[in-house]
Amino acid sequence: MKELVVISGKGGTGKTSLLAAFASLANRKALCDADVDAADLHLIMDPRIKERYDFESGHEAVINSDMCTQCGLCRELCRWNAISEDFIVDPIACEGCGVCYYFCPEKAIDFPLKTCGEWYLSETRFGPMAHARLGIAEENSGKLVSLIRKEGKKLAEKESLDLLLTDGPPGIGCPVIASLGGATATLIVAEPTVSGRHDMERVVELAAFFKVPAMVCINKYDLNPDMGQAIEAFARERNVTVMGRIPFDPVFTKAMVQGKTIFEFDDRSEGSKAVKVIWENLVKGLETSTCREQS
Amino acid sequence: MEKIAVSCEEPSLDSPVDPRFGRAAGFLIVDPDTLEFSYVDNGASQAMSQGAGIQAAETVCRSGAKVVLTGYVGPKAFQALFAAGIKIGQNLEKMTVRQAIDKFNAGEVDMATAPNRMGHGA
Amino acid sequence: MIISIASGKGGTGKTTVATNMAVSLGGDVQLLDCDVEEPNAHLFIHPVINEVKTITTPVPEVDMEKCNLCGKCGEICQFKAIVVIGKTVLPFPEMCHSCGGCMEVCPEKAITETGRELGVIERGSRNGLEFVHGKLRVGEAMSPPLIRKVREYARPDVLTIIDAPPGTSCPVIASMKGADFVLLVTEPTPFGLNDLKLAVGAVKILGIPCGLIINRSDMGDDKVKIYAEKENLPILMEIPFDRKIAEAYSRGEMIVEVMPEWKEKFLKLYQQIEEMSFHKNH
Incomplete structure (x- = not known):
């Protein structure tokens, strides 16, 4: 099973x-929405949630005022x-390090586990999907991302899917x-x-830092073709494969408004044609030896 | 003889080797000569979303094992095992614990000097 | 006054909003780019940078001569950033949140602090506009400590405009907390609306007055406006899609540079915000 992660x-x-x-x-x-902070994929995928779980992660200090001697x-x-000066913990500022809880001489501080979001296993018209919702203003989004990708892989493995x-x-x-x-x-x-x-330059550097093979495509290419070419040149210099160009096309917004993919909305649009080419290149790219198999 | 910790899916010599070190279901702590074993559960690490590999390394270290046989070890767990002086044999998924031990006894397992893939980040 | 611009x-x-507003207002304004993961404002402001500072966060360093392997440091650490394993102590600096707990708990005083590089802060100016931004080191996971450092540059005697990162979690909170007003920039699409609702939720938790700007206001649907009306969120500006604006943006040019008539609109935007936060505070 291979995993393609789309970032920007x-x-x-x-x-x-x-x-x-x-x-x-x-x-x-299978599909996975790892943008847990502002998840949007469900707006097009319209998932039927089959399983729902709390995401518990980290702790938060709470001072018991009856026991606190200030x-x-x-x-x-x-x-x-x-x-605060009157010994109340601001949950937004609390990092969950537990230092106050550990050292409080009166044992007046509790350190309960926090529920900071929810995650879901769902079915969509395109296959199974793992997605999540981080609580607003919560931390630990990285942990929820790791968890939801793990669940996404399990979904794919369970049905012996390839991707x-x-x-x-x-x-x-x-x-x-x-x-x-x-x-992958x-x-x-x-x-x-x-x-x-x-x-894009910083994110290419990040992928290299973590040794993940990177590919690039340019959206709204015709807004500034010179800049587009400069980005492609940079990519080649860094061994990042250029997958293709997508023109600026209102079809993306129109399809989104109707909760459809661009192919469901209009598979003959300029945008759809360009994306089809990119997809074919991606399939080849994922097959090449530079891309690793998941275990 | 030095004991060997093998990541496993269930507490038996015929269990498949769990390909994941940090998130393995558990470890069989095996005497490679007599094949006597004990089992340590790794459930607590499995549930962790971060630091699972480090926790698993601590578990293995406490068991007294001097060698780990598994699928892959993430970079942090690798560092921890390395610091504890525990040797690491990787890429042993798709076989049973017994087969992994046999392979080790036959001297066919290369001991790693670097982690074979990155972890899941922060 | 601090205005935080989020989305x-x-x-x-x-x-676009942060830079155009800052440049339109001119003097006695500072622009702090707190999107430290991907800072962009400098690409439009073109500031002359006259100060570069490397920012670090404290992480533990262990003196093994003093360590008695008691394991208390590993016990207190919530982030698995330090473990006692075998006959050694192993810190994982990249996982450390800099709480200082391990140092505090060590009975042998064997732990001191050294720095992990978070990134750099650059400070400069353009025509009297003060500019500060943070740049997260590639590979560094934690942006909030760097964002808080950028915000230390805010001066109470001037208007501070903050360009916040996207999302609704800790980096965004770090960029909005303590602001007098939050300007939420959205687009009239299902994604724009969904994420706007999350952002409004975050602003409400912080209890800060806020208003909306609808960008590319003629692409998409009218659901953002319906939502704004229902939630009583004032729409302070609408920017229609204009290929000229998009192309200028692509070259690093601001709206007020290619269409000077927009300067008035950004000035008016600021006046409205000033009035709204005045009424809130008095």
Whole structure:
């Protein structure tokens, strides 16, 4: 079983629309939405949730005011300024390090496990899907990403599917690192803008840092063909395979508004034709020896 | 003889080797000469979303084993096992614990000097 | 006053709004780019950088001469960032959250702190506009500590505009907490609306007044407007899709540079925000 993770560095370059389009084209695959912070894939996949679980991760300090003598040791030790002058823990500032809980001489601090989201195993018209929802303002998105990818792989293995298509988050931090680890390959969706180029360069560096084979495609190519070419040249220099170009096409927005993939909406649009070519290249790319098998 | 920890799916010599080290169901701690074994559960690490490999390395270290046979070991667990002076044989999935031990006894297992894949990050 | 510009969904135009507003207002303004994973504002502001600082976070270092292998450091650590294994102590600096617990708990005072590089902060200016951004080191997982360092540059005597990262989790919270106003930039699509709702949820948890900007306002549907009305969120600006704006953006040019008439609109936007936060505070 292979896993393709779609990332971008910069947000809003079209990761999710593209992944949904691939879901229309790929045979025997499972889906995984690893953008747990602002998950959108379900808006097109319309999943029927079959199993629902709480995501418990990390702890949070709670001061029991009946036992607290206000000695101030916790405030002194807390590096997050999470404890107020009247000894109440700000749950948003609390890092969950447990230092106050460990040292409180009165044992007045509890350290319960936190529920910081939910995750789901679902069925969609394109196959099984693992997805999640991180609680608003919660931490540990990287852990939830690792978990949901693991569940996605299990779904694929259970039905002996060949491929897991994973929608990754933007950026280069914790959740992105968690979505790249151990992937067969990653497709970077770039856009031909100064920001798109800057962000793509950083995410290429990230993939190299974690030794995940990277491929790139450029969305809205015609907005700035010179920039598009510069991005492709950079990619080749870094051994990142260029998979193709997608023109700016309102079909992506129109399909999204109707909750459809671009192929379901209009499979003869310019966007659809371009994505089909990219998909064919990806299938070949995933077969080449540089891409590793999942175990 | 030094004891060997083999990642396994169930507590038996005929269990398949669990390909994952950190998230293995458990470890058989085997005497390679007599094939006497004990079983340590790794359930607690399995449930962890982070640091599972390090925890599993601690478990193996506590068992007294000096060699680990498994599918793959992530970089952090590798570092931990290495620091504890435990030798690591990898790529032994798709066989039983007994077959892995036989292979080890026959001197056919290369002891790794580097992890064979990255972990799942932060 | 601090205005934080956030969105939930990426690529909706946070940086466009932040840079155009900052440049339109001119003096006594600072722009802090807190999207440290992928900072972009400098590509439009073109600041002259005159200060570069490497930012680190404290992580443990163990003196094995003093260590008695008691294991307390591994016990207190919630992040598996330090373990006692065999006859040694192994810190995993990249997993450390810098809480200092291991150092505090060590009975032999064998643990001291060294630094793990988070990234750099660069500071500069353009025509009187003060500019600061953080750049997360590639491979570093934790962005909130670097974001908090960037925010330390905020000065109370001027207007601080913060360009926040996308999403709704810890890095976004670190970029919005303590702001006087949050400007949410969205687009009128199902993805835009879904992520807007999450962002509004985060702003509500923090209890900060907020308003909306709808970018590419003529592409998509009217569901964002219906939602805004229902939630009583003021729509402070609409930016229609204009290929000229998109192409200028692709070259690193701001709207106010290619269409100077927009400067008035960004000034008016700021006045509206000022009035709204004034009413809130008085």
